[in-house]
Amino acid sequence: MLCLKSFNEAYLFEPEELEAKDEIFNKYKYALAYIGVDFSQEDVQEALLYCVDGFEDALRATIAYWYWLEEHSRPFYPNSCLIQAISECWDSRYWNDCYLDNPNFKSSCEIFWEEAGKAWGTDFRNQFIADVNSDDKGFEYVMFCNEKTISLAVAKRLGWERLKDYAL
Numbered sequence: 001m002l003c004l005k006s007f008n009e010a011y012l013f014e015p016e017e018l019e020a021k022d023e024i025f026n027k028y029k030y031a032l033a034y035i036g037v038d039f040s041q042e043d044v045q046e047a048l049l050y051c052v053d054g055f056e057d058a059l060r061a062t063i064a065y066w067y068w069l070e071e072h073s074r075p076f077y078p079n080s081c082l083i084q085a086i087s088e089c090w091d092s093r094y095w096n097d098c099y100l101d102n103p104n105f106k107s108s109c110e111i112f113w114e115e116a117g118k119a120w121g122t123d124f125r126n127q128f129i130a131d132v133n134s135d136d137k138g139f140e141y142v143m144f145c146n147e148k149t150i151s152l153a154v155a156k157r158l159g160w161e162r163l164k165d166y167a168l
Helices: 015-034 042-050 055-071 078-087 097-101 108-120 122-128 152-158 160-167
Strands: 129-134 140-144 149-151
Touching: 015 042, 015 055, 015 097, 042 078, 055 078, 055 097, 108 122, 108 129, 108 140, 108 152, 108 160, 122 129, 140 152, 149 152, 152 160
Parallel strands: none
Antiparallel strands: 129 140, 140 149
16 A cells, blocks of 8 residues: 655655654555545645645544545545645544544455454464565565565465464
């Protein structure tokens, strides 16, 4: 999946600034993608990159507004909503932390981590899987404690038993 650094091809920003914004962005990007925000749109990228104040508030407000519109069966225009939330500095007073508990808002890495806990038990999973993550280019991988790494797609194809053998 995307990171803000991937939008910043010209390297106009300080690495520390992008790192901080990217950390916030990573928390909400799967929810924003699910509700329809198209990160490939240049105006969306610019709005995200050039937001100076209230970045997290704007992301939260967009997601909270989507929930409200869904509840009232009203149309939602995700890109324009996000851009407006950023440009008008919407606050997140209607935000509820449980909004991110929506299973549709989880990354495939989070889903795999949870499924591994169900298939193997959390103790075994925690003992043998070091990380399930993605890099800045979207490559998703499983890193085992034995220092082996495998792509998430291959790990899913192997199945739980064969993957367990690989982890051991």
